[in-house]
Amino acid sequence: MRILLVEDDAVLADGIRAGLMMAGLTVDHVESCADAAAALRVSRFDGVVLDLQLPDGSGLDVLASLRGREDPTPVLLLTALDETADRVRGLDGGADDYLGKPFDLDELAARLRALARRGTGRASPLLTHGALALDPARLTVSLSDTPVPVSRREFAVLSMLMERPGVIRSRSELEERLYGWQEEVESNTVEVYVHNLRIKLGRDVIETVRGLGYRLRGMA
Numbered sequence: 001m002r003i004l005l006v007e008d009d010a011v012l013a014d015g016i017r018a019g020l021m022m023a024g025l026t027v028d029h030v031e032s033c034a035d036a037a038a039a040l041r042v043s044r045f046d047g048v049v050l051d052l053q054l055p056d057g058s059g060l061d062v063l064a065s066l067r068g069r070e071d072p073t074p075v076l077l078l079t080a081l082d083e084t085a086d087r088v089r090g091l092d093g094g095a096d097d098y099l100g101k102p103f104d105l106d107e108l109a110a111r112l113r114a115l116a117r118r119g120t121g122r123a124s125p126l127l128t129h130g131a132l133a134l135d136p137a138r139l140t141v142s143l144s145d146t147p148v149p150v151s152r153r154e155f156a157v158l159s160m161l162m163e164r165p166g167v168i169r170s171r172s173e174l175e176e177r178l179y180g181w182q183e184e185v186e187s188n189t190v191e192v193y194v195h196n197l198r199i200k201l202g203r204d205v206i207e208t209v210r211g212l213g214y215r216l217r218g219m220a
Helices: 010-022 033-042 059-068 084-092 105-120 152-163 171-178 189-201
Strands: 002-006 026-030 047-051 075-080 097-101 127-129 132-135 140-143 206-209 213-216
Touching: 002 010, 002 033, 010 026, 010 105, 026 033, 033 047, 033 059, 047 059, 047 105, 059 075, 059 084, 075 084, 075 105, 084 097, 097 105, 127 152, 132 152, 152 171, 152 189, 152 213, 171 189, 171 213, 189 206
Parallel strands: 002 026, 002 047, 047 075, 075 097
Antiparallel strands: 127 132, 132 140, 206 213
16 A cells, blocks of 8 residues: 655654555655645555644645545545544545544554545455465465465565456556655666565466556456
8 A cells, every 4th residue: 555644744744654554554744735636646645644643734724625526436534633624624525534643553544544445445454366365464475375475566566466356457556555755766677576475476366468467357
């Protein structure tokens, strides 16, 4: 999952970013309404963690702009415990969830996974495709009930392919999931991760669709 974190407290933001990255998420961070609006116009995210009190306005304005153009990206509000009225306005204005400060980073990651699961209409916390199973909470992969060790970025590639089996994912889509703004993208990284996954899972699990990208093949 690629997450946009909108939080002006630098210390808190660093802690959230580190915690979410340990949970296997890619995190981009901005500190203001203006930067959040710009980021949401030019990049695709799997979720937004949105503080309400920002230097140039309210996070509710960012939310209103997002929903005003019918963008369904899941939004989780970060609020102080006494901001009940703002939480109500946020939920009624299109937010999907909220978390009061202070909060536990494991709970934040779990709530983001739940929002992503809800957005795809998936009931199970696991992603499955034939004998292949992926657990987003534990960052584990198994094939025919046998654990398969994968790196964090191999996991991210496989996760994106398994979210919509049979759908072609372009190289640029996969790169957006793998890398934040401040990370350098090497020219052949997606190909390397796909190659590694084929070695571990079988060469026919991931299909290359020439000129378009990659997709999962059907599995028994």
